[in-house]
Amino acid sequence: MHSSKLYARLSDLIGLNDHLLLLNFFVQKIATNLKCYTESEEVIDQTLSLFLELSSGYMTGKLLLKLDTIKFIVANHTREHFPFLEEYRCSRSRTTFYYTIAWLIFLEDSAALFKSAMDPLLQVFITLESTPETMFRSDSVKYALIGLMRDLRGITMATNSRRTYGLLFDWIYPAHMPILLRGISHWADKPEVTTPLLKFMAEFVLNKGQRLTFDTSSPNGILLFREVSKLLVAYGSRILSLPTATDIYGFKYKGIWICLTILSRALAGNYVNFGVFELYGDRALADALDIALKMTLAIPLADILAYRKLTKAYFALVEVLFNSHLVFVLSFGTHTFMHIVGSLESGLKGLDAGISSQCASAIDNLAAFYFNKITMGEAPSSPAAVNLARHIAECPAVLPEILKTLFEIVLFEDCSNQWSLSRPMLSLILINEQMFTDLKAHILATQPLDQHQRLASCFDKLMADINRSTDPKNRDKFTQNLTIFRHDFRVK
Numbered sequence: 001m002h003s004s005k006l007y008a009r010l011s012d013l014i015g016l017n018d019h020l021l022l023l024n025f026f027v028q029k030i031a032t033n034l035k036c037y038t039e040s041e042e043v044i045d046q047t048l049s050l051f052l053e054l055s056s057g058y059m060t061g062k063l064l065l066k067l068d069t070i071k072f073i074v075a076n077h078t079r080e081h082f083p084f085l086e087e088y089r090c091s092r093s094r095t096t097f098y099y100t101i102a103w104l105i106f107l108e109d110s111a112a113l114f115k116s117a118m119d120p121l122l123q124v125f126i127t128l129e130s131t132p133e134t135m136f137r138s139d140s141v142k143y144a145l146i147g148l149m150r151d152l153r154g155i156t157m158a159t160n161s162r163r164t165y166g167l168l169f170d171w172i173y174p175a176h177m178p179i180l181l182r183g184i185s186h187w188a189d190k191p192e193v194t195t196p197l198l199k200f201m202a203e204f205v206l207n208k209g210q211r212l213t214f215d216t217s218s219p220n221g222i223l224l225f226r227e228v229s230k231l232l233v234a235y236g237s238r239i240l241s242l243p244t245a246t247d248i249y250g251f252k253y254k255g256i257w258i259c260l261t262i263l264s265r266a267l268a269g270n271y272v273n274f275g276v277f278e279l280y281g282d283r284a285l286a287d288a289l290d291i292a293l294k295m296t297l298a299i300p301l302a303d304i305l306a307y308r309k310l311t312k313a314y315f316a317l318v319e320v321l322f323n324s325h326l327v328f329v330l331s332f333g334t335h336t337f338m339h340i341v342g343s344l345e346s347g348l349k350g351l352d353a354g355i356s357s358q359c360a361s362a363i364d365n366l367a368a369f370y371f372n373k374i375t376m377g378e379a380p381s382s383p384a385a386v387n388l389a390r391h392i393a394e395c396p397a398v399l400p401e402i403l404k405t406l407f408e409i410v411l412f413e414d415c416s417n418q419w420s421l422s423r424p425m426l427s428l429i430l431i432n433e434q435m436f437t438d439l440k441a442h443i444l445a446t447q448p449l450d451q452h453q454r455l456a457s458c459f460d461k462l463m464a465d466i467n468r469s470t471d472p473k474n475r476d477k478f479t480q481n482l483t484i485f486r487h488d489f490r491v492k
Contacts, residue, residue, distance in 0.1 A: 019063070020063060020066065020067070023054070023060075023063055023064060023067065024067050024069065026050070026054060027054070027064065027067055027069045027070060028069055030047055030050060030051045030054075031069050031072075031073060033047040034047060034048075034082045034084060034097075035081065035082060035083065037084075038083045038084045038086075038087055038090070041089055041090055041093070044084050044090050044093050045093055045096075048093055048096040048097055048100070049096070051096075051097075051100050052096055052099065052100045055100050055103055055104055056103070058107070061103065061104055061107045062107060064104060065104060065107060065108060070104065073101065074101055074104060074105060074113075074117055075116070075117070077097070077098070077101055077117075077120060078120045082097075085097075085147065088143060088146070091143075091146055091147055091150055091196075092150070094147055094150040094151050094154065095150045095151070095153050095154040095157070096154065097151075097154065098150075098151045098152075098153075098154030098155050098158075099154035099155070099157045099158050100154075100158075101117070101154075101155075102117075102154060102155040102157075102158035102159070103158040105117050105158075106158055106159070106160075106161075106164045109163075111167060114167050114171075115171070118171060121148065121151060121152070124144055124147070124148050125148070125175075125176050125179060127144065128141065128144060128145065128148070128179050128182075129176075129178075129179055136182065136186045137186055137187075142187065142190070142192075142193055145183050145187070145193055145196075145197065146192060146193055146196050149183075149196035149197045149199070149200045150196050150200075152172075152200050152204075153196065153199055153200040153203050155168060156168060156200065156203045156204050157203055159211055160208070160209050160211060161209065161211055162210065162211055162212075162213045164211070165211035165212060169220065169224075172204075173220070173223065173224070173227070174223070177227050180197060180200075180201065180227075180231060181227075181230055181231060181234055183197050184197060184231055184234045184235045184238075185234050185238070188234070188235055188238035188239055188242070189238070189239075189242055191250055191251055191254060191255060194235065194255050195254060195255065195258065198231075198235065198255060198258040198259060198262065199258055201228065201231060201262050202258055202261045202262045202265060205224065205228060205262055205265045205266045205269060206265045206269070207265070207268075207269035207270060207271055212224075212269055212271045213271065214271060220271075221269075221271035221272040221273075222272055222273070222276055222277075224266075224271075224272075225266055225272045225274075225284060225285070225288075226282075226284045228262060228263070228266050228288065229284040229285070229287050229288040230284075231262075232259050232262065232263060232287075232288050232291050232292065233287050233288070233291050235255060235259060236256075236259060236291035236292070236294060236295050237291065239252055239255055239256065239295075240294060240295065240298055248303075249307055249310075253299065253303065253307055253310050254309075254310075256295045256296075256298075256299065256310070257307075257309050257310040257312075257313035257314070258313070259292065259295060260292060260295070260296070260313040260314060260316070260317045261313045261316070261317075263288055263289075263292050263317060264313070264316045264317040264319075264320045266288075267317075267320045267321075267324060267325065268320050268324070274324075274325075289321075289325065289328050292317065293332075293336075296314060296317075297336065297339070301339075301342075301343055301346065304343070305346060305347075305350070311347075311350075311352075311355060312352075312354075312355065314343075315347050315355045315358045315359060316358060318340065318343070318344065318358070318359075318362055319358040319359075319361050319362045321362075322361070322362035322363075322365045322366055323361065323362070323365050326365060326366065326369055326384065327383075327384045329366075330384045330387040330388050330391070331383075331384075331387060334390065334391045334394045334395065337391050338391070338395050338398060341363075341366070341398055341402075342398075344359040344362055344363055344402075345359075345401065345402050345405055347359035348360065348363075348402075348405055348406065348409065348421075349405065349409070353415070353416045353417045356409075356415075356417055356420070356421070357417045357420035357421075360406075360417070360420045360421050360423060360424050361420065361423070361424075363402060363424040363427075363428075364423040364424035364427050366388075367399070367424055367427030367428045367430075367431060368427045368470045369384075369385075369388065370388055370392070370399075370427075370431050371427055371430045371431050371470060372470065373385040373388075374388065374389055375430065375431050375432070376468075399428055399431060399432070399435065400435045400438070400439065402424070402428065403425065403428040403429070403435060403436070403439055404439055404442070406421055406424060406425050406428070407425070407439060407443060409421060410422075410425075410482065410486055411443070411486060411489055411490070418479075418482065418483065418486065419479055422475075422478060422479040422482045423475060423479075425478070425482065426466070426470070426474070426475055426478040427470055429463075430468055430469075430470065440456075440459050443455075444456060444459075455489060458485050458488045458489045459485075461481065461484065461485060461488070462478075462481050462482065462485040463481070464481060465477055465481075466478050466481065
């Protein structure tokens with residue numbers, strides 16, 4: 001590296017003949033920009049992008065930590081040294097700044113370094129916690145909260161292992177969690193405050209890389225979910241009671257989709273035994289699910305489908321609920337249950353293959369439950385099975401309609417997620433073979449008369465060697481048959 005032509009040329013031009021000197025040159029320019037170009041968002045953003053890129057490599061990051069300028073940034077990331085942190089218009093940049101700093105800190109594997117680097121944020125927490133209730137709606141509190149939440153989100157994004165996440169979790173919980181609830185309670189009507197706060201929580205509960213792995217004797221997963229539940233209830237109950245604003249997405253829908261994301265990530269994170277809540281009479285899970293349901297029902301389905309981020313958050317949560325909390329879904333009134341099932345059919349028809357697959361997964365879980373507990377059972381025994389039987393009895397057309405939609409997508413559209421769609425198709429066919437026979441007759445009736453015999457043969461082959469079970473082997477066989485069926489059916 002030292003003898004390369006690059007360094008020879010750099011030495012001639014600007015006197016840099018060593019890779020550390022070159023890095024230091026970049027880093028000093030980064031520090032200068034962050035100190036002096038507060039007025040320019042573009043310069044700050046581009047500078048932080050370069051800082052992040054330089055730091056993201058493991059070896060480069062280790063080299064950076066040897067530089068005095070980096071040591072200074074890690075120890076003094078305050079608005080006195082970096083005035084852009086005080087500018088509200090640069091507040092989005094704070095997340096990148098703190099993500100990069102935290103990434104470098106975590107490379108050192110030092111709890112002492114982490115703790116000392118968090119001192120500036122600790123002072124912000126202490127100031128907020130000592131602020132009287134009557135003063136909590138002041139501008140100083142507002143901007144302090146916004147900045148703190150963006151900073152914490154950046155730091156959380158940098159935790160990519162159990163060890164680093166554990167350092168942050170122990171630092172925040174339980175001492176500083178109440179300030180989040182206080183922030184939501186006082187500022188629920190101000191999206192500029194609630195959005196960064198909720199986005200921090202959405203990152204904090206995300207179990208990426210299995211970073212949220214607690215000891216078997218630790219209650220931390222349950223305790224974390226309790227905090228999630230309190231936060232969702234505090235925000236949801238307030239936002240639903242507020243009158244509709246002109247910008248309904250910015251004022252209401254954005255916060256709701258982030259809440260749905262928080263809940264789906266917490267439910268799917270695999271760090272909470274949710275059976276504990278009902279066993280010990282704890283309302284945390286029930287309250288979180290209830291408020292999430294109220295928030296989704298407060299939004300017209302057309303709006304859910306119109307806003308991309310809201311669509312993704314809604315269907316991600318519905319998939320988790322149908323997969324792991326189907327008993328809760330089945331406890332709804334028939335009108336609500338049918339509204340949600342109807343939204344799944346709308347999701348199937350959408351252009352997004354990912355959302356279509358999530359809807360297919362949810363429908364498969366519902367249909368498989370019906371087949372195993374009702375079709376194959378002597379009589380619905382559990383309350384959930386009784387509820388499902390009642391829902392379907394009141395709206396008998398819903399399952400045939402979904403099966404029809406699935407066949408139409410597979411046969412007449414260019415679907416890229418045929419494997420996912422095949423799963424609920426088998427479950428629905430097994431529920432009621434008459435339903436499949438009627439659908440087959442309906443599809444054949446839409447085709448030219450001279451094609452009927454060939455297409456009827458295709459349908460027969462579809463169910464060849466398929467038995468009445470939802471076992472993985474049987475499902476795989478059906479998926480193979482469906483691929484052949486689709487090809488043969490579409491041949492002109």
